[in-house]
Amino acid sequence: MKYEWRKQEKDVYVPKKPTILTIPTYHFIGLNSQGDPNRPAFAQQIEALYSVAYSIRMGLKKGTIGSPFEYTVYPLEGVWTSKTKPDGPVKKDELIYKIMIRQPKQVTESMFQAQLLEVKEKKQNPYLDHLIFESYEEGLAVQALHIGPFETEPETFAQMKEVLAQEQLMIRPTMDNFQHREIYLSDPRKTAPEKAKTVLRWAVASIGEEDALNE
Numbered sequence: 001m002k003y004e005w006r007k008q009e010k011d012v013y014v015p016k017k018p019t020i021l022t023i024p025t026y027h028f029i030g031l032n033s034q035g036d037p038n039r040p041a042f043a044q045q046i047e048a049l050y051s052v053a054y055s056i057r058m059g060l061k062k063g064t065i066g067s068p069f070e071y072t073v074y075p076l077e078g079v080w081t082s083k084t085k086p087d088g089p090v091k092k093d094e095l096i097y098k099i100m101i102r103q104p105k106q107v108t109e110s111m112f113q114a115q116l117l118e119v120k121e122k123k124q125n126p127y128l129d130h131l132i133f134e135s136y137e138e139g140l141a142v143q144a145l146h147i148g149p150f151e152t153e154p155e156t157f158a159q160m161k162e163v164l165a166q167e168q169l170m171i172r173p174t175m176d177n178f179q180h181r182e183i184y185l186s187d188p189r190k191t192a193p194e195k196a197k198t199v200l201r202w203a204v205a206s207i208g209e210e211d212a213l214n215e
Helices: 040-062 109-122 126-130 150-167 209-214
Strands: 019-034 076-082 096-103 132-147 169-171 178-184 197-206
Touching: 019 040, 019 126, 019 150, 040 076, 040 096, 040 109, 040 126, 109 126, 109 132, 132 150, 150 169, 150 197
Parallel strands: none
Antiparallel strands: 019 096, 019 132, 076 096, 076 178, 132 197, 169 197, 178 197
């Protein structure tokens, strides 16, 4: 039976309202970069990620890189960092980001490296050399489904802040930067901006937890 994350992991990828949840350790293939995501290089970076993600999927489906397993490729995610305050204007050319695609738990780094080599033999993309395989545990987080263009995300962030206040939680600081994760459930090339669906997520901590850890 085909594994479909939209059905089997609704709590993670299809939140009905702003929700507090714990995100466990997942495997990702990713790429670190910076700058305006509207530039042509960003599209090339996404292409590099998907090329390897689909190669891994096909290898597992055929059973050439492990026990046969059929699944839907996970959605593109992005972790965005900005020196500016959450409510202030974002200078896109100063953005620091990581884009990534989650992998099934049975995928290993050796599988990733093998499929990466296969893709390099078929495709010319300078960002294939930038791809990495890593495991990451996000832990306690708040997330919500945003429907609409990226410019209206502050409206959804405001709803998430209300939940944090109610639960006595705060955004977990990361080197004094503002950081959030976006999970893109719709393809911006095929979806009208007002209908775009994006899961927004903050890693959070109990109020005072960071001070206690630093004592």
